[in-house]
Amino acid sequence: MNAPPILSLADLQFGYVQASPVLRGVSLDVPPGTITAILGPNGVGKTTLLRIILGLLKPHAGKILLDGKSQADYSRWEMSRLIGLVPQSEYIPFDFSVLEFVLLGRAPYLGPLDLPRAQDRARARDALRAMGLEHLRERAAPSLSGGERQLAMVARALAQQPRVLLLDEPTAHLDLSNRDRVLNVLRAQARAGVTIVFTTHDPNLVAAVAGYVVLMRQGALLAAGALDATLTEGNLTATYGIPVRVMRWDGRLFVTS
Amino acid sequence: MRIVRRHLFPILIAALLLAFVSSLFIGRFPSPYWMPPTLLQENELARQLVFNLRLPRILVAVLLGMALAGAGAVMQMIFRNPLVEPGFLGVSQGAGFGAALAIITLSNAPLVVEFFAALFATLGLALSYLLARHFRYGGSILRLVLAGIAVSALFSAGIGILKFVADPLKQLPEITFWLLGGLWSVTWNDVTHIAPIVLPALAIIWLMRWRLNLLSLSDETAFSLGVSVGRERTLLLAVSVIATAAVVAVAGIVGWIGLIVPHIARRITGTDAQYSVPAAMLIGGIFALVCDDLARAWFAAEIPLGILTSLFGALGFAAIMLRPASEAHQ
Numbered sequence: 001m002n003a004p005p006i007l008s009l010a011d012l013q014f015g016y017v018q019a020s021p022v023l024r025g026v027s028l029d030v031p032p033g034t035i036t037a038i039l040g041p042n043g044v045g046k047t048t049l050l051r052i053i054l055g056l057l058k059p060h061a062g063k064i065l066l067d068g069k070s071q072a073d074y075s076r077w078e079m080s081r082l083i084g085l086v087p088q089s090e091y092i093p094f095d096f097s098v099l100e101f102v103l104l105g106r107a108p109y110l111g112p113l114d115l116p117r118a119q120d121r122a123r124a125r126d127a128l129r130a131m132g133l134e135h136l137r138e139r140a141a142p143s144l145s146g147g148e149r150q151l152a153m154v155a156r157a158l159a160q161q162p163r164v165l166l167l168d169e170p171t172a173h174l175d176l177s178n179r180d181r182v183l184n185v186l187r188a189q190a191r192a193g194v195t196i197v198f199t200t201h202d203p204n205l206v207a208a209v210a211g212y213v214v215l216m217r218q219g220a221l222l223a224a225g226a227l228d229a230t231l232t233e234g235n236l237t238a239t240y241g242i243p244v245r246v247m248r249w250d251g252r253l254f255v256t257s
Numbered sequence: 258m259r260i261v262r263r264h265l266f267p268i269l270i271a272a273l274l275l276a277f278v279s280s281l282f283i284g285r286f287p288s289p290y291w292m293p294p295t296l297l298q299e300n301e302l303a304r305q306l307v308f309n310l311r312l313p314r315i316l317v318a319v320l321l322g323m324a325l326a327g328a329g330a331v332m333q334m335i336f337r338n339p340l341v342e343p344g345f346l347g348v349s350q351g352a353g354f355g356a357a358l359a360i361i362t363l364s365n366a367p368l369v370v371e372f373f374a375a376l377f378a379t380l381g382l383a384l385s386y387l388l389a390r391h392f393r394y395g396g397s398i399l400r401l402v403l404a405g406i407a408v409s410a411l412f413s414a415g416i417g418i419l420k421f422v423a424d425p426l427k428q429l430p431e432i433t434f435w436l437l438g439g440l441w442s443v444t445w446n447d448v449t450h451i452a453p454i455v456l457p458a459l460a461i462i463w464l465m466r467w468r469l470n471l472l473s474l475s476d477e478t479a480f481s482l483g484v485s486v487g488r489e490r491t492l493l494l495a496v497s498v499i500a501t502a503a504v505v506a507v508a509g510i511v512g513w514i515g516l517i518v519p520h521i522a523r524r525i526t527g528t529d530a531q532y533s534v535p536a537a538m539l540i541g542g543i544f545a546l547v548c549d550d551l552a553r554a555w556f557a558a559e560i561p562l563g564i565l566t567s568l569f570g571a572l573g574f575a576a577i578m579l580r581p582a583s584e585a586h587q
Binding site: 077 | 337464473481
């Protein structure tokens with residue numbers, strides 16, 4: 001981790017109600033162009049952490065630096081060009097076509113009174129192509145399957161062209177081939193310099209794609225660092241509270257209980 | 258029905274202009290239904306009628322339809338609920354209560370009734386908003402919906418009481434007719450009162466029409482796309498409700514335009530508010546104007562406008578929902 005971190009969290013504290021803290025002193029440095037996984041059991045505060053990085057929730061204490069600048073010094077508009085979010089799921093109330101839905105990702109490049117331009121439409125189409133959704137572009141987005149919808153949300157985030165891409169459980173609804181497609185897109189984005197931070201409860205997803213891993217347990221970081229050094233039987237057993245085995249096969253780690 | 262969006266707007270604008278011009282010559286003078294345009298050159302009474310009675314009424318009908326349909330489209334998207342109509346935040350029932358109160362306690366002079374209607378429409382909105390802020394249930398959107406329902410029910414109970422105590426021969430018919438909606442009392446004064454409110458409101462909605470799409474997404478997603486969700490939602494809600502209050506004060510409760518026209522527009526253009534919002538405004542203007550022409554020309558006695566908008570709105574809505582969705586997404 002030599003390059004100056006694009007995302008730096010120092011001693012974050014947060015709770016939805018004062019009495020029960022969700023995050024207790026989270027500190028983390030994420031180098032640019034890396035893939036970092038936030039791994040932990042359900043309900044441990046992973047989504048909360050993403051929302052705090054995004055600025056949607058304000059921490060009670062602690063500091064957040066984005067590209068060396070305090071998060072508070074960014075306007076909402078600047079932030080949306082720096083950080084993109086793929087939420088875990090999304091309710092789409094109206095029959096937007098898939099293309100219209102993905103085109104909304106261009107909002108950070110348009111003023112409040114602007115309409116999308118030809119280049120915005122081109123970006124949206126590129127993003128659809130990258131996610132293998134081009135043939136569905138005229139379909140009503142609410143009629144997509146859960147997996148297709150998740151791909152559409154990733155496509156919208158790609159159209160947004162952020163420097164940091166946050167994904168909340170990005171493969172939760174995906175079959176094996178679509179999961180592979182998302183992982184390949186994440187790798188390609190990271191090679192192009194985009195920093196990827198995603199949450200998951202699946203250690204094998206972490207092993208498949210992440211370079212760095214952050215293990216969370218009850219609102220605190222249990223361990224953080226490079227994949228091989230951190231995704232260990234000892235750490236995972238402490239994270240999940242059950243005996244966990246880590247095996248190496250064909251150069252890759254596999255985790256099983 | 259594949260109507261390419263490119264062609265749709267010239268067609269709608271031409272239809273509105275056609276309806277506008279022909280409405281000047283539709284009526285019961287000199288004989289039912291149609292006045293020959295040449296009469297304008299010959300007859301002073303015809304000129305007076307067309308320019309002092311019909312023209313302001315036509316302008317208000319168009320503003321009414323555009324405002325209700327535009328505001329309805331905005332509110333359905335912001336509330337993520339296709340069953341919302343623009344008067345539901347206490348505005349329509351508040352205006353009705355104000356009008357009934359004026360008719361019973363003061364006078365049935367149009368200016369007095371309109372003033373009271375506008376006053377109580379604003380009061381209804383303010384009450385809904387304040388109540389929503391203090392509710393301890395649900396998110397901000399749900400709280401507004403619930404508060405709007407409570408305030409509307411309160412005013413509707415008030416209207417019931419006023420109808421009960423009203424003089425059944427003189428006041429009750431006035432109240433009933435006002436509640437059914439109509440433009441029979443419109444003068445140039447009304448045009449100068451509501452145009453400065455409605456036109457800027459429609460302009461703001463039109464300018465921010467693509468942005469409206471973002472406000473129909475979840476707060477989390479809209480926020481991540483750079484939207485200042487609270488601020489932008491409040492702005493668009495405020496201009497929609499103010500425009501609604503202005504036209505309701507003059508026209509009474511003209512139902513169904515704000516609920517049904519946005520559905521018809523989305524059915525034709527697709528959901529994208531860049532197209533569906535201007536389409537809703539234009540269709541709303543045409544629809545209100547045609548209904549008002551029928552209201553004043555069909556029979557010797559005026560039919561309340563609200564009855565016709567409900568009748569044709571519901572029929573048109575059913576007809577369009579029975580057809581397959583448009584594929585005009587280009």
